[in-house]
Amino acid sequence: MKSLLSQRAAHLKPSATLAISTKASELKSQGVDVVGFGAGEPDFPTPAHIREAAKKSLDRGETFYTPVAGTPQLRKAIAARFLVDYGLEYKPEQILVSCGAKHSLYNLFHALLEEGDEMIIFAPYWVSYPEMMELAGAKPVIVETSEDDRFVPDPGRVESSITSRTKAILLNSPSNPTGVLYPQSLLEELAKLAEKHDLLVISDEIYDKLLYDGLKFAPFATLPGMKERTVTVNGPSKTYAMTGFRIGWLASTQLALVKAATNIQSQSTSNPTSTAQAAAVEALNGPQDEVERMRAIFEKRRDLIMAEIDKSEGMFSVRPDGAFYAFLNMTQFYGKKGISDSATMAQYLLESRNVACVPGGPFGSEDHVRLSFATGEETIRKGMERIREACQALG
Numbered sequence: 001m002k003s004l005l006s007q008r009a010a011h012l013k014p015s016a017t018l019a020i021s022t023k024a025s026e027l028k029s030q031g032v033d034v035v036g037f038g039a040g041e042p043d044f045p046t047p048a049h050i051r052e053a054a055k056k057s058l059d060r061g062e063t064f065y066t067p068v069a070g071t072p073q074l075r076k077a078i079a080a081r082f083l084v085d086y087g088l089e090y091k092p093e094q095i096l097v098s099c100g101a102k103h104s105l106y107n108l109f110h111a112l113l114e115e116g117d118e119m120i121i122f123a124p125y126w127v128s129y130p131e132m133m134e135l136a137g138a139k140p141v142i143v144e145t146s147e148d149d150r151f152v153p154d155p156g157r158v159e160s161s162i163t164s165r166t167k168a169i170l171l172n173s174p175s176n177p178t179g180v181l182y183p184q185s186l187l188e189e190l191a192k193l194a195e196k197h198d199l200l201v202i203s204d205e206i207y208d209k210l211l212y213d214g215l216k217f218a219p220f221a222t223l224p225g226m227k228e229r230t231v232t233v234n235g236p237s238k239t240y241a242m243t244g245f246r247i248g249w250l251a252s253t254q255l256a257l258v259k260a261a262t263n264i265q266s267q268s269t270s271n272p273t274s275t276a277q278a279a280a281v282e283a284l285n286g287p288q289d290e291v292e293r294m295r296a297i298f299e300k301r302r303d304l305i306m307a308e309i310d311k312s313e314g315m316f317s318v319r320p321d322g323a324f325y326a327f328l329n330m331t332q333f334y335g336k337k338g339i340s341d342s343a344t345m346a347q348y349l350l351e352s353r354n355v356a357c358v359p360g361g362p363f364g365s366e367d368h369v370r371l372s373f374a375t376g377e378e379t380i381r382k383g384m385e386r387i388r389e390a391c392q393a394l395g
């Protein structure tokens with residue numbers, strides 16, 4: 001047989017976050033008492049009124065294709081939230097609804113990127129960015145950040161990474177995996193660079209509603225002059241505990257780009273699931289109190305996990321401003337019992353104390369493992385206790 005796989009597929013790695021969750025579930029199903037710090041999703045059930053909307057949609061017989069880019073109701077509801085939450089005006093036709101924000105990014109990259117084009121991302125980055133860019137034929141240009149600067153990129157370094165092939169800067173604030181919210185001063189510097197070098201900015205704002213310490217979110221598109229240059233990506237997965245519904249969207253005033261991404265979707269997946277769209281309409285238009293309730297619980301858990309980390313010798317994490325991840329620096333323990341990087345550390349924690357966390361390597365940092373605190377307080381205490389024991393056992 002001729003070579004079976006395309007070059008594209010042969011080089012593609014599976015998502016590291018999903019891989020560790022699968023391994024942890026396997027162990028759990030064998031009766032092992034695993035502490036799971038792997039999940040990249042809220043552990044809350046989807047709020048009842050949203051589930052009810054999905055059921056009603058089925059009962060109304062909404063089981064047919066919808067317009068490719070999403071139902072008019074959902075695109076209107078998304079536009080309304082942009083306006084109410086942030087004063088940003090989008091027309092429904094400037095919005096494309098897809099099967100999760102991941103799918104929005106996939107469509108966008110394929111609509112935007114030419115073979116050999118470059119896009120700037122900041123390390124640590126969300127695992128899927130470089131893989132998805134490469135799948136679209138483009139080159140991820142990674143700008144390293146320093147933990148001492150709370151992983152906030154240095155604008156000078158960003159500028160020196162820009163070449164004639166740079167098409168866009170991609171940012172994700174609050175960040176997965178660090179939880180860091182970029183300061184307004186950095187956003188302003190990035191806006192200047194975008195203007196100066198004629199770049200697009202893709203702003204992945206999936207954690208915009210999960211902020212702590214009273215911090216307020218400002219979408220990149222609200223910066224002066226930036227609305228035309230920004231493609232905003234978001235979705236209900238994290239805000240409304242709706243990961244399994246698979247809904248996400250992008251918004252941009254660049255109609256040609258929205259249309260091209262829609263064409264890609266129309267030739268691949270068609271519309272996102274009809275009932276999931278109806279559920280998302282309710283999520284956006286319905287009562288918002290569950291969002292605050294879940295956020296407040298995440299904030300308590302953030303405080304707890306930081307207190308646990310602070311009392312753990314040899315490990316540390318920047319204090320997350322948002323999202324639900326602590327990015328734990330474990331370098332102090334490297335060089336012991338064959339632990340040399342994030343993967344061997346994660347493997348050691350899983351094998352020695354049944355603690356599942358995600359290695360930082362695929363996020364662009366071998367120094368860290370990512371702990372999701374989208375899990376109960378008891379689990380956080382128990383898991384951190386086990387991590388401490390595992391590290392003490394290293395001597």
Ligand SMILES: Cc1ncc(COP(=O)(O)O)c(C=O)c1O
Nearest residue numbers: 040100101102126176235237248
């Ligand atoms: C930074 C970031 N962007 C996008 C997504 C995709 O979310 P979804 O496809 O569920 O909307 C995730 C999910 O983990 C994420 O962490």
